Each structure stands twice: as structure tokens, then as C-alpha cells.
Amino acid sequence: AALARGVVARPVIWGGLAAIALLALATPALGLRLGQPPIEAPYDLPVVKTMTQIEQAFPQAPAPAQVVVTGSDVTGPKVAAAIGALRARTSAGGPVRGPVTATSIGGGRAVVVTVQLAGNGQDSASFHALAALRDQDLLATLGKVPGISYAVTGDTASSHDNIQLVHDNTPLVIAVVAALAFVVLLAGFGSVVIPVVSIVLNLLSVAAAYGLITLIFQDGLLQGLLGYTSFGGITWWVPLFMFVLLFGISMDYHVFILSRIREHWTRGSSPREAIVGGIASSAGVVTSAALIMVAVFSIFLTLPLIELKILGIGMGAAVLIDATVVRGVLLPAALSLLGDRAWRLRLRRSGAGSPRPRAAPVTAPAGPAR
Template sequence: MKHRENVTGFAARVAMWSARHRALAIVGWLVFVVGATVLSGQIGTLEATGSDQGHGESRRAEQIVERAGFPEQPAGEMVIVQGADRDAAVAEVTKALDGRPEVGGIAEPVASADGRATLVSFTMTGDPETAMDRVQPLRDAVAQVQERHPGLFIAEAGDASADKMFSDTLDAGLSRLSMLSIPVTLGILLVAFGAVVAALIPVGLALTAIVAAIGLLAGASRLAPAVDTTQHVLLLVGLAVGVDYCLFYIRRERDERRAGADPHRALVIAAQTSGRSVWISGLTVIVAMAGMFFTQDATFASFGMATILVVATAVLGSLTVLPALLSALGDRVDAIKIPGLYRRREGRVWPALLRVVLAKPLLSVVVAVGVLATLAAPALDLRTRGGSIEDMSPKQPTVRTFVAIAEAFPTEVVPAEVVVQAPSVRGPRFEAALAAFRRAAAASGRLREPIEVRVNPAGTVAVVTVGLAGNGSDRTSESAVDTLRATVAPDTLGKLAGATVAVGGDTAENMDFNTRLSDSVPWVFGFVLGLAFLLLLVSFRSVVVAVTGVVLNLFSVAAAYGMLVFVFQDGHFESALDFKSGGGITNWMPLFLFIILFGLSMDYHVFVLSRIREGHDRGLPTRQAVSEGIGRTAGVITSAALVMVAVFALFATLPLISTKELGIGLAAAVLLDATIIRAILLPALMSLLGAKNWWLPRWLNWLPQVAHDLPEAPTPAREDRELVPAA
């Protein structure tokens, strides 16, 4: 006969079902993972197109070009020759390239405005998508010319060279990341648990959740097409939250066993406490990630879809297969203990710090807020910038070559594109409009030659490329685009009968992207902050707790912004991190970090608050509940934070500056969140507030009751005692 233990809450009921049907739960999880993988292989993942990722006028320009049926543009390469007496070297470069099967055509050499450099441009034969596989012999030929002229600078860069650099360096970086992330995570868990089996379970569950989420992403890409970096973000978030959720659950189950609970009751308590925290935390993270859809941007939508899928999958695994595994293993979860690491008691550092904090709560609040404010202060000067080739390591030869070409021939690297759609873009009327465009461009002082024209086979769309003043990403270039859009293009090419004119190109695309983000910021912030507040309010039935949670998370985000500005905008640690500051933060980074950090911070906040609320519901005074709750969770919070910090920090080893910003920003914020905020500011603030922490206005008493106290210990029948085998 079954006992009548009152198991309440969705997470606990699911866990108990899994424990009773553990074979079905474990096999079902494996079938789910395999099925999602097979689905991905069958239907494939839909990639976002150029126009999918665009905004505003530049997106309209891209869409017109995509529909116009232009022949595929061949991959273009450039060779720069700098220095005095370079004519012979230029001739040798042309001769070395001429007649090679990889070369389609070579343009006449062009001298720079200052007369110190010459540029040899050429196109490559074959599919431009695979040109990077054929470019190395050409680079070798140019390198041989460089060897014969050591007094000159001779180097090649272009579409194929850039693709090859990105592919080679990113592949090497991701391979290194995958080789390091799992051993590093496993090493931290071995220290945290002191037992091999307990350490392997979170890693295994996180990896299978990631594999399943990647499979599900194939279907979801029909709603939100994936971008290149989507799977990188999925891996980063999935490994962090998947391991943390298991860590919270397993530690609670082991703690209850060590406190004397029988195997079944220990699992029930873990399910009803840590399981509920995982459920609430996961839901909060998913809500935060859903804020990305408010940007109406393909990149953010892809990131949002991927992170929602991997968090939901990790929560599903933590609530189903994890209890089944713990039920099957029982005390064998502690198998293969590591001498010197296996401990049955928490350390002494955090309890000692907590005693000081609770003894001087006001001073602790002042010190913690002062430290966080100091770290956040540089964020007051935060500036954003678009991506460029210089986001790669400055040590890369291709990057150095692009920089040299951009300095000597700026209009060759970052031209604007004026797309003209009309009944006809051939004949005298178009030629007259084009001549007027050339005159207006020259008179503007902001637009440069060369001005070149491409016309589609139907003669209905023309793409007019024109050089911009500036370096393509500075205010000078943006002013040139503004001039082009406001007067030069509409007053000349726009006068053609029935013409539609749109200005695109890299600079215009970055400007339109920034405008889109600026417009969406209030909506994203309002959605994420508002729903996070509501979830905390419903979960803990306290307005004060909900407000405190939101404010503390904003502290960690602000501190992360400040550290990003200090490092990447101001250019500190350039040598150590192998980057060159572009004078700003990647334009999508601040909003993305806000969403990710706000979601991930809730992991710790919900877990800690749930333990504090347990004590409060048992009748403990607030200060004692805070001391007990944080004291008992300090070890697991430290371990969980170390996992996240280690995984995020590894992303700083990737070659792109955006991934470095992402890794450093997330790692720093999580470290601050788990130390200064959760270990000092939260307990000090709750101690000062006392009973006010749990204030709820009478008109909100209709909110559902969420039990945070422990279930009573019944006398289980034989059937239930067998749910969890003895060690």
C-alpha cells in the first residue's frame, strides 16, 4: 500500500512519477535526444539570409538586389604594394597572378591618393562560397614576391582570404573550446562533489540537453532562421544552466541524506525544494530570453529561440531523468570517492563572512554598493560600434593587410551601395541621372570615387557603389550615408520616372541596426523587468523580495557593462586578451548581455531565496533564516558560479572580439553576482529589512500559495521505501 505523503508542486509530482517509473523516464529521455537529433538530420537547419538580418532602408536595398536576379558576384581579392620604387614589384605581382586557373580577371593597378601604395585587384573563378579553399596558392605566390622585395610591404586580402581566416581561426578556437570546456567543468564538479559519479551526472545531462536542443533548433529555425553564431550561444548557455540545475538538485538530495533522511524522503525534499527552484528559475530565464523577440532582429530572434530551447530542455531533464537516475543510484551517487575532496560538511569561509555581514549589515550594504558602483562607473561612457574585420586578432596577417588597404584606399573597403529600381536603368535618362549623381557626390565633400555601376540582366535594377569619407564605422562615414540618403541619391537617381532608391552597404546596415536596437530597448527592458518582477512576486508572495531581486540583478548588469567598457572600449589588457580596441562595444552586446545576465542571475537568486523562505516558513526570525539559507547554499552557489565563470571565460579565448566581450562580460557578472551580491549585499539588505522582506498588500492576497516549507516525514510503506535503493 502506498503511503499518504502529501507531495505538492509540479516539480515534485513529476519527480516522484519519474522515480516510480525510472526505466521509462531514462529510456524516454534517450529516445527524445536521439529523436531530436534525427529530426535535425532529416530537415536541416534553415539559415538566415542577408535580408533576414537587415533593417530599415538597407534591408529594402538588400531585398531588391536579391529579387533582381544579378549574376553571382565572384570572390574579389586585393594585393597592396607599399613603399618606394615599387613598380617592379607591382609588375611581378600581376605576372604571378596572370594566367592562373584560380584567377578570373585582373584590374589595372591603382595608386593611392598619397602616392605611397598601389593596389592590384582581381577576381577568382568558380563558386565564391568555396573560393577560400582555392585562395592559398595565390597567397603563396604573393608571399614569394614579398620575399624578393624585403624593403616593401606586399600582402593579399579580400573575400576569400577573409573567409579562410575566419574559418581556420574560429574552427581552431571552437575545437579548443570543446576540448577544454568539458574537462574544466568536470574538474570543478569533481572538487565540488568529491565523487566521480556525482560529477559525471550533471555533465552528461547538460550535454544531452544541448544535443537535443540543437536537434529541436532545426524545426524552430522555420520560425526564427539561425545565424552563424547561434549554436555557439546555445552551447555556452546550455552547458552553464544544465550543469547548475543538476548541481542544485544533487547537492540538496545528498545534504538531506547526510542529515539522516531515508533515500525516498531525501529525493522528495530535493524535488520539492531544489526541483521547484529549477522550475521557477528556468521559467524566469525563458521569460527573459523571450525579450529578444521584441528587437524584431533575426540575430536576436535566433539567439532567443536557441537559448529558450536549451534552457527548457535542461529543465525538462532536471525534472524527469535526473530524479530517475538519483532514484536508481541511491547512495551510489557518491561512488568512486576522491580522497581529500569528498567532504560531508561545508567549508568555513562563507559562514565566517556571513557572520561579519549580518553583524554589520548597514556597513556591508554601503561597501558592496560602493564596489559595484565603482565597477559600473565606466559604463556611463559606453559607446557602441558595428562589426568589422578588425574584430579578429590584430596579429592575423589578413587583418593587418585589410587595415593597410583601408588606410591607403578607404573607398575600396567600405563603399555604400545605392540600389535603384525603375522600369529601365539603361539609356540616356539613366545616364543623365548617373552623371548628376557623380556631380552631387563630388560636391558633397563626403562621397568619394570610384563610382561604379552594376545592372541586372532585365535592366530594371542598378547598384551604384560609391566611396565614403571616414573609415566606414566612424561618425564621418555615418554623416556621409546621411547625406547620401537625404539629398544626393533622392535628388539625382531618385528623379528617374517610377524609381525606387534605397541606400545599403556595411555602414548603412550598422546604422539601421543601431536604430532598430534603440527603438526596441524600452520594450525589451520593460518586458524582462516586468515579467521577472511578476514571477518573483507570485513565487515568493512578496513585493519587497520581487523588487529586491530586480534591483540586485540590475547591479550585476551595470557592473558587467562597466568592466566591458574598461577592458574593450578603453583598451586595457589588449595584449593579454589578444585584441585591438575599436573605441566601443559591439553594438548588439549591451542588450544581449542584459537579457542573458538577467536570466542567469535568477538561478542563484531563486535558489537562495527559496532556502531562506523555507526557514521563514518554519517560523525562524528573518536574520536567522537568512543566515541558515545562505550558509547552507554558499557551497553549491560557489560551485555553480565557478562552472559558469569557467565556461564563459573560455569564450574569451576565441578570436572574435565579440566572443571575448561575451565571455568576459558574462564571467565577470556571474562572479560578482555569486560573491558581492549574493554573499554580501543580499543578506545584509534582507537583514536590515527584517519582517518587511515579506510584505504583501492585502489586495494581493489572491496570489497562489507556493509552499516553501519541507514536506512532513511519513512512515512509508514497503513499495515506497523501494523507490530508492539502499547503498
């Protein structure tokens, strides 16, 4: 209640400072890079021992790219000549390297061409080599053979395509989630402004979490303290997973707080009184829930895999920021600046814009008749 009173008394100052702080924290996320980390589990785990034994028994450089060629005559002289031309384009120091081998499978219905790529299989050098293979070398060789088709697979191609798929579709996921949230909040609160404010605040909270994990795990800020080695990126599936989970969690107690504020407002309280009363009446539940979630996510920091550590820091910090800075400062500041406009539906419809009921004045009971 004391925090809410201070915020609604000076919403521009409090809200401005909180927004600047979160935007500054979110800034590193502009350089966020998706990638696939190496396995960093402890050596004494059985699965790690088994993988090490396999690598020792069957030593191999990063898994080669596999070009699967299909068509009517994949074992004919034209395809063989194209594979020879592809072999001639490789070099020991270039992005696409030899040896290039071809294996007929399925009774001659397909040919698998293996090509070595530069890098360790998961770094930028390997992805650059994959792009060179797809966009240059294959187009200049197999791409000129009529009647065949080909596709590139392998560990490097799978990782690259997974990362690219998530990268390309993340804006669509964010748009769909935001649109659904807008519709639900519009139906629940009968206001156009409330959904917009809610979505913006949630996105700001998620952006701050992205900036924090970028600073810590991509830039390697706390490697020694948290016991990990930065690979220069963030595990490709973590940011999108964090977004949908954080949006759902934060929207849960966000709606709870808004419902309490609206109850006070519909009973006749002024907008500022409703904000203070609603936050004060819901603070205990929201704070307790946030502390429980932060404690649960913090357990992830004790686990060996770097993606779980990222989730532990990212989710825990995001919930803590969301339940304090966002819901305790930015939300009351925004609602205080909007006043009654926050709760009125801007779209004209039956009954829209009608005045809300005001609390009846309290009067002394009438005395006995004389």
C-alpha cells in the same frame, strides 16, 4: 554564514559600500559605444589566408554604398539626371565621394547606384558619410524624382543598421525581461517587494559587467596582457547577448537562495536569522556553480576573436561579482532592511496579510504520572 551575520548586523554600511563600488564600476558603461571590430584572427588560419589572397587579387577600398532604385521608369531621363546631380555633389575630400556608377539590372526594373564613402567602412567617418548620403544627398537628388523609391545597402549600411536596430530595441528587451521576471517572482514568492529587489540587483550586476568591458576593451586597458587591439567600441551584439544570458544565470541561483531564506522565515525564524540560515545553507552550491561558470567563461580569453574575449571577461567577472558582492552582501543587506515586509504581498487579496506560523516553543517532555 559569517559574512551574512556581519551584513545583517550593519546592513546600511555593508550595502552602501557594495552599492557604491558597483555603481563606480558601472560608470564607464555610460560611454559604451557599439561597433563592428576588424577581423583580428591569427594569420596562419586558413580562412584568414584565403581572405588575404582575395583582397590581394581584387584590391578595393571599403565596400561602397549601394543605392537600389526601383520604380516605373528607372532608366528614364529623370533618374539619369538625378544620378548626375548626385555625382556632382561628391568630392574627393568630402564624406560622399566618387566615382558614382549606375548599373541597370533585372531588365531595367531596377538600377543599382554605387557611391564611395569616407572612412574605412566601419568607423564613425563612414557612418557619418552614410548619414549624409541618406539624409542630404539622396533627398536632394533621387528623392525629387516622382514614381521611384530607393534604399541604401552595402557593408557599411548593414553594420550601421544592425547596430542601430540593437541600440533602439535594447530598452524594449530589458523591459520585457524585467516584466516577465516580476510576474514569475510574484507568483513564486507572493511578494511585490522581492521581484523589485531582485530585478534591481540583477540590473546592477549587469551594469557593473558593462562598465568592466567598456574599461578593458573599449578604452584598451589590458590590450597587451590579453592580446587584442581596441577598436574603440564593443561588438554590437555582445551587450544584449550578455544581458539575457546573465539575467537568466543570476536569476537561477538567486531564486535558489531566496527559497532557502523563505523556508527559514516561514518556519518561524526572524528575518535576520532566516537570511543567515538561508545563505549559509545555499552558499556551497552557489559558490561551486559560480566557480564552474567563471572557469568555463575564462576559456574564451584564449580565443583569437575580440568579441569572444569580451564575453570571457564580461561573463566571468559578472558571475563572480553576482555570486559574491550582489548575493553575499547586497541581497542580505536589502532583505535585512526590509524585514518581514519583504515577504508580505502588498496587494490586498484573500488571505493576504495573515500572520505566518511561528515556531512552537520547545518544552521538556512530561514526566511519568505519579
